[in-house]
Amino acid sequence: MKVVFKIYRFNPKIDLEPHFDVFNVEVEPTDRILDCLNKIRWTMDSSLSFRMSCAHGICGSDGLTINGQAALACQKLVKDFDYSQEIVVEPLRYFDVVKDLIVDLEPFFKRIKSINAQRIPTALIVGDAEKERVQNLEERSEFDDALKCILCGCCYSACPVITEQDSDFVGPAAILRAHRYIFDSRTTDVTERLAVMQKPHGIWGCKSYYMCTVVCPKKIKVTQAILRTKKKIILEQQPKSE
Amino acid sequence: MIHQYDVIVIGGGIAGLYTALTTAQNNCRVAVISKVHVTRSHSVAAQGGIAASIGNEEEDHWEWHMYDTIKGSDYLADQDAVEALTKEAPNAIYTLEHLGVPFSRNQQGKIEQRRFGGHTKNYGQAPIKRACYVSDRTGRAIMDTLYDQCLQYDVTFYNEVFIQNLLFSFNHCCGAAGYDVATTTPHVFHSRVVVIATGGGGRIYKTTSNGFASTGDGFALALDALLPLEDMEFVQFHPTGIYGLGILVSEAARAEGGVLRNGLGERFMERYAPVLKDLAPRDIVSRAILKEISDGKGIEGKDFVHLDLRGIDKEQLNRKLPEISSFIRTYLGIDPSDSPIPVAPTCHYMMGGIPTDLQGHVLTDIVGSVLPGLYAVGECACVSVHGANRLGCNSLIDLVVFGRFAGMNIIREIKSKVLQPLPLQAESIVEAKINRLLESSGSECVPVLRESMQRVMTEQCSVFRSGQTLENALGEIRQLEKRCLNVGLTNKSCIFNYELQEMLELTNMLKVAEVIVFSALKRTESRGAHFRSDFPERNDEEWLKHTFVSESPMGLKESFKPVAISKFAPEMRRY
Numbered sequence: 001m002k003v004v005f006k007i008y009r010f011n012p013k014i015d016l017e018p019h020f021d022v023f024n025v026e027v028e029p030t031d032r033i034l035d036c037l038n039k040i041r042w043t044m045d046s047s048l049s050f051r052m053s054c055a056h057g058i059c060g061s062d063g064l065t066i067n068g069q070a071a072l073a074c075q076k077l078v079k080d081f082d083y084s085q086e087i088v089v090e091p092l093r094y095f096d097v098v099k100d101l102i103v104d105l106e107p108f109f110k111r112i113k114s115i116n117a118q119r120i121p122t123a124l125i126v127g128d129a130e131k132e133r134v135q136n137l138e139e140r141s142e143f144d145d146a147l148k149c150i151l152c153g154c155c156y157s158a159c160p161v162i163t164e165q166d167s168d169f170v171g172p173a174a175i176l177r178a179h180r181y182i183f184d185s186r187t188t189d190v191t192e193r194l195a196v197m198q199k200p201h202g203i204w205g206c207k208s209y210y211m212c213t214v215v216c217p218k219k220i221k222v223t224q225a226i227l228r229t230k231k232k233i234i235l236e237q238q239p240k241s242e
Numbered sequence: 243m244i245h246q247y248d249v250i251v252i253g254g255g256i257a258g259l260y261t262a263l264t265t266a267q268n269n270c271r272v273a274v275i276s277k278v279h280v281t282r283s284h285s286v287a288a289q290g291g292i293a294a295s296i297g298n299e300e301e302d303h304w305e306w307h308m309y310d311t312i313k314g315s316d317y318l319a320d321q322d323a324v325e326a327l328t329k330e331a332p333n334a335i336y337t338l339e340h341l342g343v344p345f346s347r348n349q350q351g352k353i354e355q356r357r358f359g360g361h362t363k364n365y366g367q368a369p370i371k372r373a374c375y376v377s378d379r380t381g382r383a384i385m386d387t388l389y390d391q392c393l394q395y396d397v398t399f400y401n402e403v404f405i406q407n408l409l410f411s412f413n414h415c416c417g418a419a420g421y422d423v424a425t426t427t428p429h430v431f432h433s434r435v436v437v438i439a440t441g442g443g444g445r446i447y448k449t450t451s452n453g454f455a456s457t458g459d460g461f462a463l464a465l466d467a468l469l470p471l472e473d474m475e476f477v478q479f480h481p482t483g484i485y486g487l488g489i490l491v492s493e494a495a496r497a498e499g500g501v502l503r504n505g506l507g508e509r510f511m512e513r514y515a516p517v518l519k520d521l522a523p524r525d526i527v528s529r530a531i532l533k534e535i536s537d538g539k540g541i542e543g544k545d546f547v548h549l550d551l552r553g554i555d556k557e558q559l560n561r562k563l564p565e566i567s568s569f570i571r572t573y574l575g576i577d578p579s580d581s582p583i584p585v586a587p588t589c590h591y592m593m594g595g596i597p598t599d600l601q602g603h604v605l606t607d608i609v610g611s612v613l614p615g616l617y618a619v620g621e622c623a624c625v626s627v628h629g630a631n632r633l634g635c636n637s638l639i640d641l642v643v644f645g646r647f648a649g650m651n652i653i654r655e656i657k658s659k660v661l662q663p664l665p666l667q668a669e670s671i672v673e674a675k676i677n678r679l680l681e682s683s684g685s686e687c688v689p690v691l692r693e694s695m696q697r698v699m700t701e702q703c704s705v706f707r708s709g710q711t712l713e714n715a716l717g718e719i720r721q722l723e724k725r726c727l728n729v730g731l732t733n734k735s736c737i738f739n740y741e742l743q744e745m746l747e748l749t750n751m752l753k754v755a756e757v758i759v760f761s762a763l764k765r766t767e768s769r770g771a772h773f774r775s776d777f778p779e780r781n782d783e784e785w786l787k788h789t790f791v792s793e794s795p796m797g798l799k800e801s802f803k804p805v806a807i808s809k810f811a812p813e814m815r816r817y
Contacts, residue, residue: 011735012737013735013736030573030575041740041741042689043689046731046732046733046740046741047732047733047735047739047741049737049738049739049740051278051279051282052454053278053284053453053454053455054282054284054286054287054453055454055489056287056487056489056569057568057569057572058286058287058379058382058565059278059281059283059284059287059453060281060282061278061279061282075572077572077573098424098737098738099735099737099738100738102738109279109280113393116394118342118394119391119395120340120341120342120391120394130336131296132335132336132339132340132345132352132353133339133340134350134351134352135347135351136347137347137349137351139351140344140346140347140351143344144344144377147344147376147377147379147382147383147386148379149386150286151281151386177390180344181342184342186342219568
């Protein structure tokens, strides 16, 4: 069957303004949107640019805006949309477009870097310590949900705070990454990590719009993780009673 | 643009990041260069686990792990290398845990372990729980942890830079040259040490579990430098790829209780491997599936069988295999706890690669001469610990053990290494290569040639091969290489030009495909993943040796290296 794809195009060398190209593509309802994009590039227009790698939702390369919502092109099938109408594919919002569907992810990875993981002393790594640290099932489950994050950037594209209010906001994925370490019972620098979260443009920028949770391709309860982290900050600040 | 580092690592998967981290921790200036963005490399797709005899669930010994690995390799693995791997494996797991890898835990709060194909207790007696894991996201979790650590130690990442050739000075590797995919500008990396960590090349085949980036680039870098590739005829087909898509359903699914069934509903693996059944090594299970299919016992007579997970408790399924359950729902629209999954073998892993010693030095010949300054780690390297068939979970452990060994060795050696002068024109060679392609106007196009290659390799050189099919394949691949010279790119843009990138990848894949077919043609026996229907038996007398193939002015040439055998003499391989 034929489905119409309306695709965002922008080549900074040629175009003053972005525009849309329309492609009438022969596809199956069970095809991934990524398959459709590849079909366009391989048989209709070799100049179309988009990222991809694993094609099954674990590498995080192909976050796009599909019919207005951030999603992974390899995780959405044609039949997930009303394909009697055109399917509109655009780059992730918030980020600068470099070409067509490709955005500059540097600001995103900079934030991931900014939340600061713990530097493990070399001595420990070369095998002085014995065996593994014990972590019981309850402790382990505290941060299990956050481990699903694949750094695709979809949550930034959807977050009203970062897109409309504070473009320097540290953002959902970076807080989630911090949460992953803060709630890991093995982490020894929790206080420092919580302090990092409270820097300007930090965790308190989050107004719990829940849009990150809505769009997350890995169905992570991102807002809940942010709220738990906020709660932890408040509890840590209270004077400890005997 | 010219950059200077102590160490450059080409490829940002787990092996590459581990070598980068190890050297960066010891004050080397390190750059990781990858054609995909960091954390997008295919190591993230590793699902089931990482093998080590830490014995958290039941008694285990590295000697048992060593035996299983050697038997799994159909006795082609070098036993000194397997000994080094399995002895170090427990320490490697603890080190990963100390770095922060969030392993799944058992009731005692220790790292939980599960069964995996070919891993046994007491030299083959019964399956053993040896695979440590992070639910079914083991690769992703290790990658994320290593990435966070690399950031801490100021490793520099060159994302989306595609390396085209290695640079040499007086027979010493002194860097690599490539281009930035975003701008098509040449970049030259000048370094004291170069590490190749580019992973595999599953995209040579039509159906593969590998991502789009797995195009054998590191193998091609070595071939272009006139270095040999070892044991390339051994290509692993994972038994359970989702039918049609090739996406991997981890062996962990069978470890947790899933079984394979044919069109009659029979649990057919009982006939092929009475002891290990569904947990037999991958070469055996893949052949069994294809045998069932060719006997007309596929599902409804078609070319797939069923992986039945309905026997697994629903809560267990969600806890231990969440990722797999989720993508099966997405792609097939079925719930694995209600319906069986259609599966067929999918190209998964290259056992062969760039020959190295235990420290990761690249070897230039069968007697073990070392090329100064050049290392290889991970799937693109061949130590060889996997021989003719790799066991599940032995890949991740290979990456971390040898990734770190290489790193530690680089730290020791780098003090004595000075920066060699760069060859002249390092930059302009890449520029010329790219410009020639951008200006090309031939009649051939990349997707058509690539599809032809994938069809030839899948039909003539996959799980079953014969002299006849391999001769055909060699002719066709060489024909395709000629047609490549007449390619015409329609995309002339210098910004994220993927037609250009895919053309360069296709050239690499064809080179590697030719070596795979050539090596397979030479080996007139069946061993591990290499099954010749015209030579169906293993022949230790003539073929207990590694194949080395390299380019020469007269075309490909082969030589052979004896297998290092220490503890375990070759035996009949029964499971």
